[in-house]
Amino acid sequence: MNEQLTGKPVRFLMVGGFLGAGKTTTIGKLAAHYVAQGKNVALVTNDQAYNLVDTETLRRQGFHVGEVPGACFCCKFDDLLSTVDSLSEDSVPDLIIAEPVGSCTDLVATVIEPMKSLFGDRFETGPLVVLLKPSHGKKILADGARRGFSPKAEYIFLKQLEEADSIAINKIDRMSEDEQQELLSLTKERFPEKNVFLLSARDGIGFEDLVSAIESDPISRTGMMEMDYEVYAEGEAELGWLNCQVQAATGKDDEKFSLDEVVLAFVRNIGAQLAESGAEVAHLKVLGQTLENSAIANMVSSDGIAELSLPSEINAAAAELLVNARVATAPETLAEIVNSVAEELQSSMQVKFSIGQMQSFRPGKPEPTHRMV
CATH class of the missing domain: 3.40.50.300 (P-loop containing nucleotide triphosphate hydrolases)
Incomplete structure (x- = not known):
């Protein structure tokens, strides 16, 4: 102590x-x-x-x-x-x-x-x-x-x-x-x-x-x-949980992408696929970051819209994305959708997306260390 x-x-x-x-x-x-x-x-x-x-x-x-x-x-x-x-x-x-x-x-x-x-x-x-x-x-x-x-x-x-x-x-x-x-x-x-x-x-x-x-x-x-x-x-177990890292890069220093457009596209496309499956979004957010700048896009319900809550207003040749999703669906479905969106955006945006560390699961039963009665 x-x-x-x-x-x-x-x-x-x-x-x-x-x-x-x-x-x-x-x-x-x-x-x-x-x-x-x-x-x-x-x-x-x-x-x-x-x-x-x-x-x-x-x-x-x-x-x-x-x-x-x-x-x-x-x-x-x-x-x-x-x-x-x-x-x-x-x-x-x-x-x-x-x-x-x-x-x-x-x-x-x-x-x-x-x-x-x-x-x-x-x-x-x-x-x-x-x-x-x-x-x-x-x-x-x-x-x-x-x-x-x-x-x-x-x-x-x-x-x-x-x-x-x-x-x-x-x-x-x-x-x-x-x-x-x-x-x-x-x-x-x-x-x-x-x-x-x-x-x-x-x-x-x-x-x-x-x-x-x-x-x-x-x-x-x-x-x-x-x-x-x-x-x-x-x-709690009805919610699928996903946290993952995604590397985004053009592969060339003289070719850049809009960081704001990338994070917004990730949220919008993940949300669209979840809506097609009938899954209710609790919270979906994507943080894009370079050494100096950050951009955040999020969605907080299935009938809501994808919003750019923190614009970076920069173009970058490379960035790291953090994806956090909390959705009433199977965690395996979440993982499949994130991989699918990375593939489709790689084709449409001419940016290579590499999925790194990923955790997808359902929360276990809460077992408090202490509980005062």
Whole structure:
């Protein structure tokens, strides 16, 4: 245990939310806000696999980022603590902001309360703010006919909101005012005791409400949320997980490709093949990077569109792509589609794509290190 963390407790915060809810953008904006106030901020990302786009995205923004791969924070509690220690080797952070896996829930009982109970001298735990993803939130909360996911996957989505101290309806910049008010009403009707507010982390709308929620005191709880870990495990296992590296190159220094067009084409074409198979996208993102520049494209639902969320506006002769896909389909199908898209784009874009390290699987049953009851 790092001796540097035995003085003033470090404030520890988590920003949760379903896959594609905008957690990375939100955490980046929060970190920048506190750095501007002179705070020393460290970030921790979390994923079921390695080669995480979110980690590279935040590091490219200049933040000190640790990563806990291989399972949720709840199942990697000791790894979370050792990662925090490693982030504190040079100087103890004033604030640690953690981004849990988007398919994870029961964070209060398995992460926040154990940190408070077992390591209260080291950490001051803050409230749990959960981002509500509009594209799936409206379908699930309105009990529509086509909800996107099965009831078991929806169980995770709703449990994330149930355990939140505050719920931020994110990405309102993509919604009309009527749509915002409808989703706000649906959320408050389902969770009347919660602090619910509207947010666009990308555009800064509602950011003051987010900071207020982050700096408020956690809800006083008389007990932990009830969880059916069998349903939870089956809901997670319905999602195919894929992380892979792809090398893109023209083979000639004087021949270049648009990095923005490449990452956008990857997301668009993978999304199109998934739609043909009837698979529901939870989150699909591709990061393209050279030594100096990055581009990111993503898609957060099957009826959504591929978006270039971070343009690079450069042409390159070579780049590395990171593909992260979370989709309600078999992982083998995901791997086949990524390979297929690489082949078709190689022909149409005159760029050679070489698939490198790839992980495709279904998450295993969550087995928390600690669970306070």
